[in-house]
Amino acid sequence: MRAICLRWLLPVLLLSFTTVHAQRPAPGKPATRRAARTKTAKAKAAVPVVSQATILSVGDTLDGRFVVPQVQLSDAAAAARINAELVDAALGEDLQAVPQPLTALTGLQQAQAEYAAHEQKGFVGARYEVLYNDHGLLSIELTSDFLGAYVSSVARHATFELRTGRLLEVRDLLADTLALRQRWQESINRRVADHISKLPTEYAQLDAPLLAEVKRRLHWNDSTLTVQLEGDDPRFYDFALTSFGLTLYYDFGFPHVIEALQPETDYLFSYATLTPWLKPKGVLDFKQ
Known part of the structure; x- marks a missing residue:
């Protein structure tokens, strides 16, 4: 990655244009019959390859x-x-x-x-x-x-x-977003379950009412031992690509006073995991 630090500078990009002049035939004797023109395939315009910005x-x-x-x-x-x-x-x-x-x-x-x-x-x-x-x-x-x-x-x-x-958007990367959503839901369940089990030992000030509040905000069901999210959650609102894979973010929205009791919000899915779900000839095709 090339990085330049500038003060009050907005990038100015200049497009270069090349003018191609039509070639004129060399003067010669007029032909009595017009020679048949050989049809040639029209060359397709090359699409510039952009690797980095x-x-x-x-x-x-x-x-x-x-x-x-x-x-x-x-x-x-x-x-x-x-x-x-x-x-x-x-x-x-x-x-x-x-x-x-x-x-x-x-x-x-x-x-x-x-x-x-x-x-x-x-x-x-x-x-x-x-x-x-x-x-x-x-x-x-x-x-x-x-x-x-x-x-x-x-x-x-x-x-x-x-x-x-x-x-x-995530749907631009994957052909099967439903499979990813299901895997993501499973990851959230595992993380929240592990987080709740460790809270009593990691936070000595955690009493029963506060633990109940944390579980409520995490949509945790003690009977099924699962996170029961509302509506279409988790949704692909926030994501990022790294050299390791696709990271999805899900924030339970804890208030600042108890924000430390919220589990980590990032969920990494390696490119190897994503391979079966990638779009054919999509933007991540180089990972297949």
Whole structure:
């Protein structure tokens, strides 16, 4: 991955065009009969292979309190689509007033203005981590930091196809999402069961009422020893790609005062596990 740290810089991409001039036949004697033209197959336009994106860190100040990732690609339109999604995920979700149009520049200016107006409280920082940048795919974790009665943070994930700039969903990766959902549900059950069994020894302050509250928030059924999630949960709202596989995130939404009693939220599924469910000729076809 190539990373460049710039201050107040938005990527400017120039498209190069090549003009092909039609060749004129050399002058000669006029032919009495027009020679038959040989039909040739029309060459298909080559699709450029995009393996990695160049990542630019665009920040508000030298302190880097608010930093937004932006990409450079040979295809300016694809880069623009990705950059718009990244700015919205990094800043647009948390700003009290979203500037129009929302760009890295206008978003950072608004974030800094709100930070100063609120006496350095509220939305106090934005950062990111590149989780995957290869084989034409880019996956980024964007984290927003907050300061109020306590310090907290929210992490979001975005995965893109670099060739088109398309924001991907899990259904774009897999042909069988139902099988993955079932495996995910089983993983959640195992993790929650193990977590509940260890709580009494790991948290000495855990009394019976608090344990009952934890079980309620985990949708735990003592009779069936399973997690009984509501509706269509778990849903593929938040996911990321890494060199190890596909990571799905499920947060039970514990309040800050008991957040430490919530199990880990990330569930990794290796590419070997995913192989039977991958889409033929899909974006993860190189893993088959």
